[in-house]
Amino acid sequence: MKQVKQIKAISFDGDMTLWDFEKVMRHSLSFALEELRSRIPNQASSDLTIDKMIEIRNSAAAALSGKVFNLEEIRLHAFKRTVESVGHTDDTLAASLNALYLKHRFEDIELYPDVIPILDLLRSDFSIGLLSNGNGYPERCGLPDRFNFVVFSQDVGVDKPDAGIFHAACRYAGCDPCELIHIGDSLESDVAGANGVGAVSVWLNRDLRQNESGIVPDYEIRSLSELEDIVKRNG
Numbered sequence: 241m242k243q244v245k246q247i248k249a250i251s252f253d254g255d256m257t258l259w260d261f262e263k264v265m266r267h268s269l270s271f272a273l274e275e276l277r278s279r280i281p282n283q284a285s286s287d288l289t290i291d292k293m294i295e296i297r298n299s300a301a302a303a304l305s306g307k308v309f310n311l312e313e314i315r316l317h318a319f320k321r322t323v324e325s326v327g328h329t330d331d332t333l334a335a336s337l338n339a340l341y342l343k344h345r346f347e348d349i350e351l352y353p354d355v356i357p358i359l360d361l362l363r364s365d366f367s368i369g370l371l372s373n374g375n376g377y378p379e380r381c382g383l384p385d386r387f388n389f390v391v392f393s394q395d396v397g398v399d400k401p402d403a404g405i406f407h408a409a410c411r412y413a414g415c416d417p418c419e420l421i422h423i424g425d426s427l428e429s430d431v432a433g434a435n436g437v438g439a440v441s442v443w444l445n446r447d448l449r450q451n452e453s454g455i456v457p458d459y460e461i462r463s464l465s466e467l468e469d470i471v472k473r474n475g
Contacts, residue, residue, distance in 0.1 A: 247440065247474045249413035250362055250467075251391075253400075253424030254372035257444050259349045259381065261374065268344035269293050272319070272337045276326065279333055284326035296321050309394040311375040312342060346380040352446075354464040359386050361468060367413045371406070371422060373399045373429060389413050400426075401433030410437075421474065423467065427455040440474060442467070 255261035269290045277285045297318035304314055319334040319341070362368055369389040370378060378387055389412035393399040396408050410417050417437040424430025425444045432455050434441035443457035444464065451460075459470050 245416065245419045247366065247421055247471065248415040248419040249367040249369060249389075249410070250421045250423070250471070251369040251371040251389075251409050251413070253422075253426065253430050253444075254370055254376040254381075255374045256425040257423065257430075258355050258370075258383070259351050259376070261376075264345060264349050265294075266290055267348060268341045271344050272341045275340055276322070276333075276337060280323070280326050280328055282326060288322070288326060292325075293318075293322055296325060309397055311394055312338070315341065346376070349376070349381045351382060352464070355383075358464040358467055359383075362471065363388075366471075367415070369409055369413055371400070371409045371424075400424075400429040401436060403433070403437050406433055406437045406439060421467075421470070423461075423464070427451060427453045427457070431455050431457045440470075442470060 252258060300318040300321055301314050308314055316338045319337045320331060323330050323334050367388040370387045371391045373393040378384055391405060391409045393405055396405055398404040410420055417439045420439040422434040422439050423442040423444055427443060431441045431443050441457045442459045442461060445460055446462055
């Protein structure tokens with residue numbers, strides 16, 4: 241049985257919890273693809289698709305797993321491979337595409353409408369954190385001064401659901417795991433990770449997906465606005 245004390249801290253996942261990463265990622269890749277086609281106007285670049293660019297990035301990430309943790313560096317490697325896939329080797333172009341992608345990746349993020357209201361509601365009573373396997377640092381995503389602590393996997397060297405990243409968050413928040421609520425969209429990363437250290441797990445299921453994973457969250461919500469009731473129950 242999970243032992244829960246009075247909650248002191250609340251941590252949020254970033255991608256697909258506070259903003260739609262899939263949408264902004266594809267949007268940003270479209271700018272990079274347009275630039276690549278203008279710089280290398282051949283049949284290979286014309287045939288290249290955003291889905292293929294995503295495949296190349298995932299392949300690069302798999303190859304660098306355990307060796308490179310910085311996501312911007314991984315993305316740069318992916319762009320080098322992308323340029324090579326259209327018949328060229330040009331690290332300067334890859335760096336240019338990476339910079340263009342990152343510019344839009346952060347500048348064009350759109351927060352879900354329930355984000356600011358819930359952060360404003362909770363921040364006076366709890367230590368609020370961002371706990372993510374991504375690289376959406378608050379000041380780059382329209383959320384400066386909103387969090388008391390920020391923990392990214394690329395900074396601590398382990399990904400959720402590893403217990404190490406949750407323990408790091410608790411150290412920054414000054415609480416025990418049983419005094420932490422963690423909210424995220426991923427059953428495998430967020431819920432399983434929180435459950436593994438004894439934190440209160442909240443699965444944000446915006447799209448009412450079926451849970452066939454066998455991973456059981458303490459709470460399931462469709463909107464962050466539902467957190468207010470959960471906090472009261474654990475207050």
